[in-house]
Every structure is written in C-alpha cells, then in structure tokens.
Amino acid sequence: MNPNPLTDSDLDRLEELLEAEVFGEEAMRLDEIQAMLCAVVSGPEPVSPGVWLPEALGKGMEGTNDPVVGEAIELLMRLNNDIAAALLADETVAPVLYPVDETCEEYDYAAWADSYVFGAGLAGDWYEMAGKHADDLSELLEPLFMLNGMLKEDVEQSGERWFSPAEEARLVADIQDNLPVIVQTLYNFWRNKRAGAAAPIRRDEPKTGRNDPCPCGSGRKYKQCCGHPDKLN
Secondary structure (H helix, E strand, C coil): CCCCCHHHHHHHHHHHCCCCHCCCCCCCCCCHHHHHHHHHHHCCCCHHHHHHHHHHHHHHHCCCCHHHHHHHHHHHHHHHHHHHHHHHHHCCCCCCCCCCCCCCCEEEEHHHHHHHHHHHHCCCCHHHHHHHHHHHHHHHHHHHHHCCHHHHHHHHHHCCCCCHCCCCCEEEHHHHHCCCHHHHHHHHHHHHHHCCCCCCCCCCCCCCCCCCCCCCCCCEHHHHHCCHHHHCC
C-alpha cells in the first residue's frame, strides 16, 4: 500500500470512486467517511477496517474483484492513516464539507456530525467505556449533538426552554468554527484515558451537575447555560 499522505488529486479520485456504479449508490460521501474515521481513530477501542470499510462502501464492495473497489479501499486506508497521524500529532483535521444545496450558502455540518456519532458507535458504547468520566465525555460530545439537531430535539421533548433563534445561530456558528478543535479534544480525551490519566478534564472547583441549576444565577440548568457546548472552547 502507498504510504504517502493523500494529495488533493487523490481525494478528488476518491470522491469519483465513491460514486462508481459498482457501489450501487450505497457508498458514503467523502465528508461522511472522514467524520466516521475521525471517531473510529479516536475511540477507546480499535475498530478494524473489516468493520468500517463495509459501512463506508456498502455491500457493493463484497464478492467482487472490480479494480475500482480495490482502488477505493486503498485510498480509504490511506485516508484513515492520514487522519490518525494528524490527530496523534495534535494537528487537528479540517473537516470536508459539502454545501446543503446549490446556493452554496450553507454547509452540511449536520451530516458530518451525524457520521461522527455513527462512527463512535462502531467501537461500542462510548459512555459506558468512559466510566466515571462519562459526564465529561457527554459535555465534549454536546457540540456534535448541537450540529445534528439532536440536542435541540431532546430539550424540546423534555419541555425545557431552548435558545432564541439568534442565540442558537450564534452558538452553532461558534461550534462550526471550532469543530476541528472539538474533534481533537475528543481524541485527546480517549488518548489520556488510554494512558491512564486520572482526569481528562481538570477543574479547580467542584463540578456542577449537568441538570443542576447554573451557578451563575440565570435560573436555567447548567447544561443549557454556562455548561453549554459553546463554553467548551
């Protein structure tokens, strides 16, 4: 296998291959694959290519000697290695993003966040594996749940007050700007835990529970005020 990092032309070729007829429109988009791999290489347990490759390419990769499949697999393995090397070196990863529509005014951060969350599940239950640091992990994942809309859905279903449209837009924009740092921080969380760090997130004061009243006196729950994802960075 080619050990060299992917070039822009390699990524263009991978995009082209993912749309090949052999995959029957089941292959994930490049942005989705990148997000999934960011989670795969970050998590608490190794996830073998035998698990994530079929998710990336669909059933079209099985039972065929089509050279298109082989080329796609080689490029995906190199992409996986590139992402792992970048995160290990604390270089962060710039997300691949596609426009939501033809106007190209908005980019599909929701799809990226969804795919990261999906990739996290390939290693098992991250919260269970985080053990006593599950609350810390939950805080680190909240920006992704903000991007894909799950956080808003959960809050509204529970009857709690959500942010105003302007406030929500500001928070989402801040998370979008900081997405590479958020992904790097999640990688570092698991790296520290694998190394036996006592506390991946250190605090000088006792931790406020996510559902406790916010100590700032706003009257809102901590997770919807000073403990909100925009405070993580």
